[in-house]
Amino acid sequence: MAEGYSELRNERVSAANGVDYAYRDTGGGQGTAPLILLQHFRGNLDNWDPALIDTLAQSRRVVTFDNAGVGGSTGTTPDTIEQMAGDAIAFLTALELSQADLLGFSIGSFIAQQIALMRPAIVRRLILASSAPQGAAGMHGWAPEVIGAIGTPQTSPEAYLDVFFTRSAASRQAGQQALRRMYARTEDRDTATTWATREAQYDAVCTWGIPDHSRLQRIGALGMPVFVANGDSDPMILPRYSYLLAGLIPHAQVKIYPDSAHGFLFQHHAEFAADVDTFLTRR
């Protein structure tokens, strides 16, 4: 067995836009395209649950990265999803990937949608976790208790658990286990994300959430297979937006995971990884 995500070294690649991107590269094998992961609000390389990455990497190459200005990457975090998508495409190009599967999580799923619209040829299949389409009514800026919990200058494990996991004992325990896995790495941790990144990302999230019914039509243009997934109790991006995505995207499947919130993919890492593998390998 290859080394696990917690032991992977941080790689660097210089892109044509002048940004040096921090990333980790694991897994391998033949068959489908590499799977590129796009991280959540304020997250860096260490905020992926190693249990999820290691399961995904059993059957394919998996790459996590910090987008421009985030964590260990150089550059400035832009304040629009459009520019973040352009920065992500620059990273994919620097890795010489002509086609990839994308798994976008939260703000990363907004960027993944935008990449699939801007450069559809690069996206073989698309996974949208805890996601919503641009312009959907009722999602602007997130609920006050959500941004009040995970948008503060200093964050805490408790606030993280409140948004990413539910109040049930089972979900809480899963959350604490996920945190333990993320913090098991002590050497060569990624650079923490800055307040400037938080501000720019939240500007981008608020702009994405400006109600605009006409924008919902955009994702009708997505031609690739899409897997939409969320927790049934996500307070940050409500599961109804997953249904909306699945209703608007021509070739989408949707799954809502029980007793879970924004971090459903860490809580249900084995089931979600198996669903992702099925989605990516089916004919």
Next chain:
Amino acid sequence: MAEGYSELRNERVSAANGVDYAYRDTGGGQGTAPLILLQHFRGNLDNWDPALIDTLAQSRRVVTFDNAGVGGSTGTTPDTIEQMAGDAIAFLTALELSQADLLGFSIGSFIAQQIALMRPAIVRRLILASSAPQGAAGMHGWAPEVIGAIGTPQTSPEAYLDVFFTRSAASRQAGQQALRRMYARTEDRDTATTWATREAQYDAVCTWGIPDHSRLQRIGALGMPVFVANGDSDPMILPRYSYLLAGLIPHAQVKIYPDSAHGFLFQHHAEFAADVDTFLTRR
């Protein structure tokens, strides 16, 4: 136990719009509002599966009716969903119902949406079976094989089974059982629907399906709880439109039933009736 749906007599009521409506009235009990059923394309009172109606009627009053111009009702079938909704409201008014739960099936679900938008005060809760929102892309006029099967001058049980049930042995058998239950009644059957009704209803269906993204916004105004349901293999109204409804309606829940098509509510009559009861009685 009260008499079953197959033995109910056909009632008549005269409404203020000059139409005499044919209907059947069963069940009873305290508690929630009466449940009014709105029938599918070309269907009359005899096209409700008695097994479904009798289960629903165990805990509430259930009323089926022919809308204006349909089956045993007088008047002319209009060619717009809007006018059909007005005709249905006239029937509810004639029955002196100030509030009701609505279960709309197929074209009946379009009418139910329109009633809930036109006169929200009358609709306590709303169930949309095999449904789609007005203007959704890709649903215009139904697939050729669908309208070619159930839109012909003479219809057949085989064509009905092809659209309302799947190709699986289990679904086919369920379909044949449903047909047997519907045809068990030999006395006092309802008047068959006419070709004029077929033409007017299909005009209304095609008009409802004219692609118009802006119209999707309408159902964001629905304030009541809504239960959206469909079969996973409905060839007439694809399940993705149920997701679209659930994504656009503020307080919706959605369920997709396995190995079933347009007639999922007859095939899974016990499970669906239980789900409806849970939805109508939950606080």
